Amino acid sequence: xxxxxxxxxxxxxxxxxxxxxxxxxxxxxxxxxxxxxxxxxxxxxxxxxxxxxxxxxxxxxxxxxxxxxxxxxxxxxxxxxxxxxxxxxxxxxxxxxxxxxxxxxxxxxxxxxxxxxxxxxxxxxxxxxxxxxxxxxxxxxxxxxxxxxxxxxxxxxxxxxxxx
Amino acid sequence: xxxxxxxxxxxxxxxxxxxxxxxxxxxxxxxxxxxxxxxxxxxxxxxxxxxxxxxxxxxxxxxxxxxxxxxxxxxxxxxxxxxxxxxxxxxxxxxxxxxxxxxxxxxxxxxxxxxxxxxxxxxxxxxxxxxxxxxxxxxxxxxxxxxxxxxxxxxxxxxxxxxxxxxxxxxxxxxxxxxxxxxxxxxxxxx
Numbered sequence: 001x002x003x004x005x006x007x008x009x010x011x012x013x014x015x016x017x018x019x020x021x022x023x024x025x026x027x028x029x030x031x032x033x034x035x036x037x038x039x040x041x042x043x044x045x046x047x048x049x050x051x052x053x054x055x056x057x058x059x060x061x062x063x064x065x066x067x068x069x070x071x072x073x074x075x076x077x078x079x080x081x082x083x084x085x086x087x088x089x090x091x092x093x094x095x096x097x098x099x100x101x102x103x104x105x106x107x108x109x110x111x112x113x114x115x116x117x118x119x120x121x122x123x124x125x126x127x128x129x130x131x132x133x134x135x136x137x138x139x140x141x142x143x144x145x146x147x148x149x150x151x152x153x154x155x156x157x158x159x160x161x162x163x164x
Numbered sequence: 165x166x167x168x169x170x171x172x173x174x175x176x177x178x179x180x181x182x183x184x185x186x187x188x189x190x191x192x193x194x195x196x197x198x199x200x201x202x203x204x205x206x207x208x209x210x211x212x213x214x215x216x217x218x219x220x221x222x223x224x225x226x227x228x229x230x231x232x233x234x235x236x237x238x239x240x241x242x243x244x245x246x247x248x249x250x251x252x253x254x255x256x257x258x259x260x261x262x263x264x265x266x267x268x269x270x271x272x273x274x275x276x277x278x279x280x281x282x283x284x285x286x287x288x289x290x291x292x293x294x295x296x297x298x299x300x301x302x303x304x305x306x307x308x309x310x311x312x313x314x315x316x317x318x319x320x321x322x323x324x325x326x327x328x329x330x331x332x333x334x335x336x337x338x339x340x341x342x343x344x345x346x347x348x349x350x351x352x353x354x355x
Contacts, residue, residue, distance in 0.1 A: 004233065012226055016217045029217075030225055037229040098213070105210055124179060124211050149175035152204055159207060 004041055007053055012037070014126070015061050021121045022065035024110045032064045058128065058136040062118045069114050108158035116151035123148050168197050178204035 015036055019029035039060055040053070047053060109117055115137065122133045123144070134144045168174075170190050174197050176182035184191075191198050333344050 005230070008226060008229060012222055013217060016222060016225060020217060026217075026221065030221060033225050034228050034232070037225075038232055041229075041233045101210055102213070105207075120211075123181075124208050130181060145176060145181055146172075148179060148181060149172040152175040152178060152207070153171055155211075156200070156203055156207055 004044060007040065007044075007050075008037055011054065011057055015057055018058070018061050018121065018126060019065060021106075021109065021125055022062065022114075022118060023068060024106055028068055032061065032068065036061050036064055055132060055135055058122060058126070058132070059138075062122070062136055065118070066114055104159060105155075108155050111158055112151055112154055116147045116154070119144055119147040120151040120155070124152075168194060168200075170194065170197055171200060174200050175204055177201060179208060 012033070016029055016033045019032040019036075020026060023029050023032065036057060040057065043056075047056060109121070112120070118137060119133055122128045122136055123130065128136065130141045130144050130148075133148075134141045137144065170187065173182060173187055174191075177184050177187055178201055187197070191201070333342060335342050
């Protein structure tokens, strides 16, 4: 059986950032990450291998975010406050610009439907393959391709609108 | 916004979900799609610069999860210990559900006068006598019935005079519960 603390160390940041991208809210992302790891702790014996943990975590995190979205039903289009961006240089102006762009992307992401948002976040942010995204969302690869291509186009349109 | 019918394929090419060579012919003479492809690739790069969750937030989540898992484990042990303690207490305590045998107080009402009944001789065997002839192991109920039977007059004997009803009062451990058995003479009496 895999060691829980090792798995927590390995996946905690990833689960948090996935939840953050899907909910757009740090407090919600923290709650979801905690619940996801508590579920992992309860279901650890049922997982066949360590390699099954990451797909399981993706699926459970996405579902937890969907559940939260259904409960609140109010998409909170807030910027991700209190977060810092990675920066290659110390230039504060460049960092501010990046922060602004990140806020636009987050806002654009939250304007997507939950399934399109989940598909594009898993594919383009988490770097999962189409097959892995399909498994995480419980659908087919063909459906995921359609959702991803539409999500990218909607995102582009939204970002173009914001710039105007 | 690009309204070209190829835009969805362009979006797939931008993410590497479709090989660019599949669109080479179209991209060569569609500047809008070429522009869209560049923009979509740029968006994707921006999307990939995910915000870094502060270390303090990660640590907080980790600490909460570990605290909850440890509490969860302790709760299991506490529940197990409680179950064992209850089991041990139950085994060590006398079984309080078992009823105490009733204390029997038998008395015959002497003042109730019943007129003697004389009827034609019957060929039917005396049922009460037969029942009494079969011994059964004693229990609380049997003890009560035995006392009741002993208090009854012999059924196959001729009545020597007026017969009285037989009343047996059995008091139980509960002062509010009293069992009263009344033996009433009915039907034929053998002579």
